[in-house]
Amino acid sequence: MYNWIGKSVARKEDYPLLTGKGKFVADLKADHMLHACFLRSPYAHAHIRSIDTGKAVQMAGVYGVWTSEDLKELGEIEPLAMLPLSLREKVSLKRREWTQPALAKGKVRFVGEPVAVLLAESRHIAEDAAELIEVNYEVLESVTSSEQALRSDTRLFEDWPDNVQAQFEVETGNYREFFEIASVVVERTYEMKRSTGVPMECRGVFSELDPHTGQLLVTSSTQVPHFVRDNLVAAFGCPVEQIRVVAPDVGGGFGIKGNVYPEELVIPFLTWKLKVPIKWVEDRMEHMKTGSHARDQIHRIRAAFSKDGMLLAVDDEYHVDSGAYNLWETCVSYNSAAHLLGPYRCLSYHNKGYAVLTNKSPSAPYRGAGRPEAVFAMERLLDEAAELLSMDRMEIRRRNLIHASEMPYIAGIYYRDGKPVVYDSGDFASSFERLLEAVDYKQFKEDQLALRRNNRYIGLGLACFVEGTGIGPFEGAVVGIEPDGVIRVATGAATQGQSHYTVFAQICAEAMELDLDRIQIREGDTQLIAKGIGTFASRSAVVAGSAIFEASKQFKEKLLAYTAKCFDMSREDLVYDEGTIRHTVDDAVRWSLPDLARYAFENGDAADLEVEHYFYPETVTYANGVHAAIVEVDIHTGQVNVQKYYVVHDCGVEINPQVVKGQLFGGLLQGLGGALFEELAYEHDGRLGSGTLKEYLLPNVYHMPEVEIIHAENRSIRNELGIKGTGEGGAICPPAAVANAVANALEPFGVQIREVPVMPERIKRLINESKTPEYRYI
Numbered sequence: 001m002y003n004w005i006g007k008s009v010a011r012k013e014d015y016p017l018l019t020g021k022g023k024f025v026a027d028l029k030a031d032h033m034l035h036a037c038f039l040r041s042p043y044a045h046a047h048i049r050s051i052d053t054g055k056a057v058q059m060a061g062v063y064g065v066w067t068s069e070d071l072k073e074l075g076e077i078e079p080l081a082m083l084p085l086s087l088r089e090k091v092s093l094k095r096r097e098w099t100q101p102a103l104a105k106g107k108v109r110f111v112g113e114p115v116a117v118l119l120a121e122s123r124h125i126a127e128d129a130a131e132l133i134e135v136n137y138e139v140l141e142s143v144t145s146s147e148q149a150l151r152s153d154t155r156l157f158e159d160w161p162d163n164v165q166a167q168f169e170v171e172t173g174n175y176r177e178f179f180e181i182a183s184v185v186v187e188r189t190y191e192m193k194r195s196t197g198v199p200m201e202c203r204g205v206f207s208e209l210d211p212h213t214g215q216l217l218v219t220s221s222t223q224v225p226h227f228v229r230d231n232l233v234a235a236f237g238c239p240v241e242q243i244r245v246v247a248p249d250v251g252g253g254f255g256i257k258g259n260v261y262p263e264e265l266v267i268p269f270l271t272w273k274l275k276v277p278i279k280w281v282e283d284r285m286e287h288m289k290t291g292s293h294a295r296d297q298i299h300r301i302r303a304a305f306s307k308d309g310m311l312l313a314v315d316d317e318y319h320v321d322s323g324a325y326n327l328w329e330t331c332v333s334y335n336s337a338a339h340l341l342g343p344y345r346c347l348s349y350h351n352k353g354y355a356v357l358t359n360k361s362p363s364a365p366y367r368g369a370g371r372p373e374a375v376f377a378m379e380r381l382l383d384e385a386a387e388l389l390s391m392d393r394m395e396i397r398r399r400n401l402i403h404a405s406e407m408p409y410i411a412g413i414y415y416r417d418g419k420p421v422v423y424d425s426g427d428f429a430s431s432f433e434r435l436l437e438a439v440d441y442k443q444f445k446e447d448q449l450a451l452r453r454n455n456r457y458i459g460l461g462l463a464c465f466v467e468g469t470g471i472g473p474f475e476g477a478v479v480g481i482e483p484d485g486v487i488r489v490a491t492g493a494a495t496q497g498q499s500h501y502t503v504f505a506q507i508c509a510e511a512m513e514l515d516l517d518r519i520q521i522r523e524g525d526t527q528l529i530a531k532g533i534g535t536f537a538s539r540s541a542v543v544a545g546s547a548i549f550e551a552s553k554q555f556k557e558k559l560l561a562y563t564a565k566c567f568d569m570s571r572e573d574l575v576y577d578e579g580t581i582r583h584t585v586d587d588a589v590r591w592s593l594p595d596l597a598r599y600a601f602e603n604g605d606a607a608d609l610e611v612e613h614y615f616y617p618e619t620v621t622y623a624n625g626v627h628a629a630i631v632e633v634d635i636h637t638g639q640v641n642v643q644k645y646y647v648v649h650d651c652g653v654e655i656n657p658q659v660v661k662g663q664l665f666g667g668l669l670q671g672l673g674g675a676l677f678e679e680l681a682y683e684h685d686g687r688l689g690s691g692t693l694k695e696y697l698l699p700n701v702y703h704m705p706e707v708e709i710i711h712a713e714n715r716s717i718r719n720e721l722g723i724k725g726t727g728e729g730g731a732i733c734p735p736a737a738v739a740n741a742v743a744n745a746l747e748p749f750g751v752q753i754r755e756v757p758v759m760p761e762r763i764k765r766l767i768n769e770s771k772t773p774e775y776r777y778i
Contacts, residue, residue, distance in 0.1 A: 002513045002578065004506040005721065008658035009516065012501040022249040025204030025221050026281045033208075034063050036267055036280035037126030039116040039133050040290070041108035044144070044359035044686020045154070046137040048106055051116060055132040061125040065133065066270070067116045068103040074269050075235030076101050077260055080227065081331040083168075084418035091414065093330070095166040098157060100325045100362070102235075102262040102269075108137070109156050109324035110361050111687055112289030114262050119270065119278060142686035146298065146319040146356040156324060156357045165326045166355040170337045172412035173348030175304075178313035182304030186385040190377045191755040192735060194296035194321065194680040197366045197670070198698055199496070201251025202287040203261065207268040208277035218245045218268045223258040224534030225494055229526045231260045232268055243268075247524035253496035254670070255365040256291050258536040259327045288691045293680055294366030296321035297336065299377040309391050311400045313348040316340060316377065320370075322355045325362040330355060332363070334416045335370030335468075340378050341411065342466045343428035343624060344400045349413065359686040365536065367670055367731040371467055376756060379463040379736040383743060384752060393740075394436060397464065401428045408717070415468055419619035423466065425714040426624045431648040432464065434710055435626045438646050444630070452748065457635060458643070459745025462628045463736035468620035469651075469725025470542025470718075477547040478529050479508070479555040480610040483601050485594030487512055487519050487555070492532015493544040494524035497666075498727060499659040500540065506655055507545050507721070511552035513578040518593070531614065538623065538725025541655060543615055546719045551613035558611055563591060566599065621716040623724040625649040627733035629705075631741040635749075635767055638760030640676060640742055642705040645734075650712040651726035657711065660726050664709055667730025673699040674731075675738035677757050746770075 016022055053065040076099035083093055104115045116133055120126035143149040143156075149163040156163055179185060206219040222228050222245075229245040236243070250257065263280055271278050282290070299318040306312060320333045333353040341349060386396040402409050404427040411421035444460050451458055478490040489508050493500055505519040512519070522528050533543075556576045563581045564571040573584050581596065583589035591599075600606045628646040633639070647664060654660045677697040681689040690696040715722030739753040742763070749770040755762070 002509060004510040004516070005653060005655055006657070007506065008656055009502065009506065011499050011659070012505065013499060017249070024201055024249050024251060025206050025219055028206045028219060028279060030208055030277035033277040033279055034119040034121070035123040035126055036278055037118045037120070037123060037130050038114040038263065039118065039130045041104065041111060041113045041115055043108060043137055043139050044111045044142040045140040046108050047140065048104060048108065048115065049136040049138055052134040053116065056118060056129040059125070059129045059132060061121040062129045063119040065116055065118050068101060068105045071103060071266070071269065074102050074265060077231065077262065077265065078234070079327065079329045080259070081328045083330050083334065083416060087414055087416070087418040091168040091170055093166065093168045095329065096160055098165065098325065100262065102265045110359055112286070112361060113324070117266050117270070142359040144358055144360060144682045144684060144686050146321040146358060149356050149358045150319070156359065163357045164354055165322060165357050166330050166333070168330060168334065168353055170349065170351040170413050173313070175313040175315050175348040175350040178348050179304045179315070182312055183307035184305045184385065184388055185302060186305070186381060186388060187302035188381055188384060188754060189298065189300050190380055191298045192295045192373045192376055193755065193757060194293055194360070195674050195678040196291060196293045196680060197254030197256040199252025199254060199256060202282045202284060203257060203263065203291065204281035205263050205267040206277070206279045207271040209271060209275055214242070216243045216268055216272055218243065219248055220245060220264055221250045221257055222247050222264070223253040223494055223496060223536055225524055225526050226492055226532035227534060228260055228264050232265065235265050236269065236272065244527045247494040250494070250496040254367045255294070255369060255536055257496065258534065259292050259364050284693065285691055288696065289688055290361060292327060292364035293323055293361045294363055295373060295674065296363065297373040299373070301377050301381055303381055303385060305385055305389060309389050309396045309399050311344055311346045314341065314346055315350045317352045319354045319356050321358050321360065321363065323358060323360040323363040326355050326357065327362050327364040331416065332365055332370040336374040338413065338415050338421060338468065339371045339466065340374040342375060342378060343402055343464050345402050360682060367667060368728045369537065371465065371728070371732045372671065372674065372735050375463055375465050375732055376736040376739065380739055380754065383740050394441060394462065397432065398429070401432060403429055415620060417471055417619055423622045424717050425652070426622060426650055427712065427714055428464065428624060431624070431626050431650060431712045434712065435462070435628055435646055435648045438708055438710060439628050456632065457745040458630060458632045459741040459743065460628060460630050461737045461740025461742070461744055462626065463733040463740065464626045465732045466622050466624040467538065467725070467729060467732060469538035469623045470617055470621045471537050471539050472543065472617045473533070474531070474614045474616045475533055475543035475547050476529050476531055476612065476614040477544065477551040478610060478612045479551040481593065481597045481600070481606070482520065483597055485592065485597040487514065488522065489519065489548055490522045490528035491544045491548060492523070492529050493535045493540040495535060498535065498540060498663070499656065503541060503655045503659055504545065504548055507548050508552045511549050512556060518579065538727040538729070541723055542621055542719060542725050543617060545655070545721060545723060547613055547615035549721055550615060551611045554613060555611045558609060559596060562609060563596065618718060621652065621718050621724040623651045623726060623729055625729055625733070627737045629734065629737040629741040631738060631745055633742055633745045633763060638763035640738070640758055640763065642672060642703070642738060645705045645707045647707065647730070648710045648712055649726070649729055650714050650724070651729065652716045652724040653713060653722040654711060655723060661709055663726050664730040665707065667728060668707065668734060669699050669704055671731040671734030672703060672738065675735040675756055675758065676703070677759055679757055
């Protein structure tokens with residue numbers, strides 16, 4: 001009996017990557033290959049009056065220069081992930097149409113927007129030539145915050161009446177009535193600053209034509225190869241078979257590589273037209289300016305409570321700074337609305353969300369995608385409400401948590417897939433108590449008081465979350481057999497470090513009753529499977545994994561039917577047993593998988609031994625968890641040191657516990673970066689002030705505290721494996737948990753934390769502005 005689900009087997013991915021055998025876009029070469037460089041706008045907002053490329057074209061080694069005027073045949077980038085039609089009326093969605101040109105047409109809307117593309121014998125020559133291009137800009141006023149964009153007469157799209165790209169309203173119950181009868185109303189404004197994912201590998205695109213078939217092969221460091229292919233097909237107006245997109249080894253994505261970018265249209269288009277291979281790999285400064293940004297939300301939120309701390313109603317209005325192009329439309333903003341209440345019971349809920357355009361780099365999902373922002377607002381509000389109610393911060397949560405007996409829990413609102421939010425499983429109260437036990441809450445409070453007497457300030461912060469994972473619409477799997485009997489599995493997912501080759505092999509091996517070395521996983525290639533969505537949103541294990549599991553089971557049945565047909569036997573007389581087909585009566589009659597593979601290939605039947613299956617989830621599964629941070633704040637420097645971190649996490653059945661732990665650790669470190677110091681700061685004229693890793697500080701191993709992870713298993717009822725997603729869970733709570741911990745540490749000063757990251761200068765300012773005079777100006 002093979003029981004691969006739940007085992008911490010070693011990752012298949014590690015050896016080739018650690019021994020230098022990985023193959024990334026930057027490693028690709030071809031004869032007569034040209035290198036691309038993009039001329040990018042130095043201004044955040046300007047009309048383009050003229051472009052003179054004459055000097056650049058004449059430079060030795062330059063193959064050519066193209067502007068939007070030269071690429072009129074090339075289509076534009078369309079928005080991704082718009083709300084389904086069935087949901088739009090229910091949430092009163094108002095949106096404005098937009099597309100993003102591959103190269104700026106008459107106007108630039110953010111610093112770094114591509115204006116022209118150069119091809120040359122080397123990247124160095126192309127960059128030198130780019131400096132010779134003369135662009136006549138008419139600089140316009142920039143808007144660099146959602147608040148300014150809502151007030152200003154400046155328009156990013158001049159035919160729009162304002163800068164709101166989309167807005168919606170979510171409502172359940174009579175929230176106004178509850179605010180009238182509430183004993184306590186808490187109203188606050190919370191802000192999470194702008195940040196981004198910083199993968200080790202920057203973006204890159206390589207394109208070439210197959211000399212025999214004429215098929216265009218595009219290799220891109222993307223999370224969504226099928227999205228890229230479909231955008232290219234639409235932009236070129238060609239049959240889908242003429243374009244193949246491959247994601248090779250990809251050095252991290254985090255959502256930043258989950259978009260379709262201008263470079264992914266322009267480079268393949270030029271190869272298509274010029275019949276030459278072309279490579280473009282961005283540098284880090286390009287990435288910071290033009291890779292998608294995230295977070296950047298301001299919530300004006302109020303909540304109504306009874307005198308005993310029961311949550312009666314929540315009313316939230318918030319703005320998402322979507323940058324110059326809102327690449328995923330309402331994905332992030334609606335995620336915030338759908339996840340704000342988290343594990344808490346609330347009698348009435350009202351939410352208005354606005355996606356506002358500004359002259360910043362385009363915004364898109366980044367690990368967590370709207371959930372960290374919502375959790376930060378809700379969890380900070382609960383801490384502040386507890387103070388007003390003279391109630392313990394943990395007790396106010398305990399009284400409002402949804403109980404396991406209420407599962408499946410109907411929230412009364414809709415998820416962004418158009419289906420009602422119904423939590424499928426979970427025991428939030430149990431996870432909460434397990435966390436407090438791990439922290440030893442009583443002992444912590446005693447230690448905190450003792451340290452305060454010595455002018456040391458430690459704090460404990462807690463945050464809870466519920467996350468919709470495994471979103472559709474689908475993912476597929478093709479299961480077949482190789483000549484040596486190895487089982488081949490192809491899927492539309494595309495890994496960037498999530499251990500797909502390991503966990504997908506475990507799922508297939510479980511269904512096929514085989515050792516892992518008999519399973520071969522292939523993905524990230526549009527030629528392997530007709531349809532695919534990609535890897536993002538904590539979805540691959542749930543959706544692709546379920547497709548693989550079902551396809552593998554169907555493949556076993558196909559093997560039995562094939563054997564019966566080929567050897568003139570009754571299907572009912574055959575059984576599949578751990579990789580062998582045998583006769584139920586005569587045990588000597590049996591065929592191994594290598595036997596059947598050999599027979600099938602020799603007789604030209606290999607194509608018959610293949611199963612293609614697509615899994616369409618009815619809706620998402622709901623992972624959940626509780627995080628706690630213990631911090632110490634140096635009141636003289638403002639420095640925050642995270643001493644210990646606790647996680648209780650429920651992702652249903654763990655396919656590979658060690659991989660789950662790794663995902664949580666990685667997300668946690670990114671979340672701590674957003675909590676402590678990651679911020680993309682813009683100047684008033686729209687220039688990025690933190691455009692290098694010198695100014696944009698990233699966490700490293702020295703910032704990683706001691707971490708205790710506790711797994712709580714509550715099986716999902718929405719897939720046979722009982723799994724929920726886990727890729728984003730580690731990143732969702734740290735900003736809220738750390739902010740609550742810092743506020744708790746600085747309680748003697750009357751300091752409240754209402755924006756993150758909690759940078760030292762902000763902490764010092766808050767202490768100096770505090771109501772405790774003896775601690776001012778320290």
